[in-house]
Amino acid sequence: MKLTGYQQNFILHFGEMGSRWGINRTVGQLYALLFISEDPVNADQMAEGLSMSRSNVSMGLKELQSWQLVKLQHIPGDRKDYFKAPDDIWLIFQTLAEQRRQREIDPTITMLRGALLEPVPVSAPDDPDRYARQRMGDMLELIEMLTGWFAEVQQLDRSTLEKLMRLGGGVRRVLDVSHKFRRDGVVEADKTGEG
Amino acid sequence: MKLTGYQQNFILHFGEMGSRWGINRTVGQLYALLFISEDPVNADQMAEGLSMSRSNVSMGLKELQSWQLVKLQHIPGDRKDYFKAPDDIWLIFQTLAEQRRQREIDPTITMLRGALLEPVPVSAPDDPDRYARQRMGDMLELIEMLTGWFAEVQQLDRSTLEKLMRLGGGVRRVLDVSHKFRRDGVVEADKTGEG
DNA sequence: CTGAATTTTCAGGAAAAAATGAAAATACTA
DNA sequence: TAGTATTTTCATTTTTTCCTGAAAATTCAG
Incomplete structure (x- = not known):
C-alpha cells in the first residue's frame, strides 16, 4: 500500500482534525484512507500505509463499524476482510449526522425529559429551581424542534433535499x-x- | 453559591457530555451553571459551587469567551467580573453552530480547496491520485452546499426560521x-x- | 504612587486517552 | 480435527489533556 504525497496530505489532515471531531487520530486517518481508496483495503494494508500497529487498526475499524461508516467486503480467494467507505457521499453525511445525534444529543434529551417530569415540590414562589426548570424546558423545546425537523428532512428524497439546499x-x-x-x-x- | 440537587444533576450531565462535544468537563460544567443561573455569577462563586480551583475557572471562562458564549457584566460597587449566558436560547444555538463551523469545518474546506487547486501533473490515464481528487471534489461540493445553505438560513428572521422548522x-x-x-x-x- | 483586590499565566503533577505487542480467540483449509 | 491464517483482546507503555497552586500581571481605590 503505497500512498502518494497528495493522499498523505489529506489523510494527515483528517488525523489532526480527529480530535476536534470527537474521534482519535487513528480513526480519522483510517477513514480518510478508505474514503480516497477506490478499491477495498484490508487491515494489514492500512497498518502499513499509515505506519501504525495492526492492533490499532483493529480497534479503529471496530469504532468505524460502530458508526456504520464502513462496508465490509470479501475478495474471492482471499481470506482477509476488506473495507470500503460508501460511494455515496450524501449517505456518509447522513450516517454521520444520525450517529452524532444519537451520541451527542439523545442522552441530553433523555436527561432533560426526566428532570422536567419531576413534580415541583409545592410550587412555592421561592422554589430555588424555578429558573433552572424554565431554562431546561426552553432547551428541550429547541432541541426537539431541531431534531424533529432533521428527522423529517432526512426522509426526503435526494433531489428534493438538494433543491431545498x-x-x-x-x-x-x-x-x-x-x-x-x-x-x-x-x-x-x-x-x-x-x- | 449553593446548588440544589436538581441543578447539580444538570451540571454533572453537561460535564460528562463535554468530552463528546469537544470541550472538557470544566467548560461543560461552567456553562451549565451559567445557563441555569438567573443572576450573573462571578468566578469565585463558580469555583466554590463546582468545587474546582479558581485557576481552572479562569481557563474555562477564557475558553467560553473565545466561543462567544458568555456575556461579561459588572455590578455597581463590586470589582469582580460577573458572567451570564445569553437569555435567548436561539442565539446560543446559532453561536454554537457558527463556532463549530469555524473550528471543525473551515480548516477542511481550506485544505480541500488548496489540494484541488494543484494542477494534475500530466493528466495521464494512470494518475494515482485520480480517484482521490474526484472524492475530494465531491466532498468539497457537499460541504460547500451545506455550509452555504446554513449561512443563508442563518440570516432568516426568527419567525421564518421557526416556520421552516x-x-x-x-x-x-x-x-x-x-x-x-x-x-x-x-x-x-x-x-x-x-x- | 501604594497596596489591596482580582484575574491570568504557567510549570508540574494527576488523570485520561491512545497506541503497542503479545497472547487469546476465531475462522477457515486441507 | 490439526494446523494455519486472521482478527480481537487486553495489560502495559506512551502520549495527550486536564487541573492545580504559586507566582506574576492587571486593575483600581485612596
Missing part, C-alpha cells in the same frame, strides 16, 4: 406564499411582511 | 409548488411527482 435563504419567499396552499394547518400565515 | 418534511409539498413562482431560475421543477 440550493434554494437557501430563498426559502423565505416560498414560505410566504405557501400559506395559500396549506392543507392541514401546519403552516401559519406570516403577517410580518418584511419582503 | 415546524414545516419539517412538509417542505416538499411547498417546494413542488414553488416552481410556479420562481423568479431567478434557482428552483428546478420536479417531475418525479411522488406526492
Whole structure:
C-alpha cells in the first residue's frame, strides 16, 4: 500500500482534525484512507500505509463499524476482510449526522425529559429551581424542534433535499406564499411582511 | 453559591457530555451553571459551587469567551467580573453552530480547496491520485452546499426560521409548488411527482 | 504612587486517552 | 480435527489533556 504525497496530505489532515471531531487520530486517518481508496483495503494494508500497529487498526475499524461508516467486503480467494467507505457521499453525511445525534444529543434529551417530569415540590414562589426548570424546558423545546425537523428532512428524497439546499435563504419567499396552499394547518400565515 | 440537587444533576450531565462535544468537563460544567443561573455569577462563586480551583475557572471562562458564549457584566460597587449566558436560547444555538463551523469545518474546506487547486501533473490515464481528487471534489461540493445553505438560513428572521422548522418534511409539498413562482431560475421543477 | 483586590499565566503533577505487542480467540483449509 | 491464517483482546507503555497552586500581571481605590 503505497500512498502518494497528495493522499498523505489529506489523510494527515483528517488525523489532526480527529480530535476536534470527537474521534482519535487513528480513526480519522483510517477513514480518510478508505474514503480516497477506490478499491477495498484490508487491515494489514492500512497498518502499513499509515505506519501504525495492526492492533490499532483493529480497534479503529471496530469504532468505524460502530458508526456504520464502513462496508465490509470479501475478495474471492482471499481470506482477509476488506473495507470500503460508501460511494455515496450524501449517505456518509447522513450516517454521520444520525450517529452524532444519537451520541451527542439523545442522552441530553433523555436527561432533560426526566428532570422536567419531576413534580415541583409545592410550587412555592421561592422554589430555588424555578429558573433552572424554565431554562431546561426552553432547551428541550429547541432541541426537539431541531431534531424533529432533521428527522423529517432526512426522509426526503435526494433531489428534493438538494433543491431545498440550493434554494437557501430563498426559502423565505416560498414560505410566504405557501400559506395559500396549506392543507392541514401546519403552516401559519406570516403577517410580518418584511419582503 | 449553593446548588440544589436538581441543578447539580444538570451540571454533572453537561460535564460528562463535554468530552463528546469537544470541550472538557470544566467548560461543560461552567456553562451549565451559567445557563441555569438567573443572576450573573462571578468566578469565585463558580469555583466554590463546582468545587474546582479558581485557576481552572479562569481557563474555562477564557475558553467560553473565545466561543462567544458568555456575556461579561459588572455590578455597581463590586470589582469582580460577573458572567451570564445569553437569555435567548436561539442565539446560543446559532453561536454554537457558527463556532463549530469555524473550528471543525473551515480548516477542511481550506485544505480541500488548496489540494484541488494543484494542477494534475500530466493528466495521464494512470494518475494515482485520480480517484482521490474526484472524492475530494465531491466532498468539497457537499460541504460547500451545506455550509452555504446554513449561512443563508442563518440570516432568516426568527419567525421564518421557526416556520421552516415546524414545516419539517412538509417542505416538499411547498417546494413542488414553488416552481410556479420562481423568479431567478434557482428552483428546478420536479417531475418525479411522488406526492 | 501604594497596596489591596482580582484575574491570568504557567510549570508540574494527576488523570485520561491512545497506541503497542503479545497472547487469546476465531475462522477457515486441507 | 490439526494446523494455519486472521482478527480481537487486553495489560502495559506512551502520549495527550486536564487541573492545580504559586507566582506574576492587571486593575483600581485612596
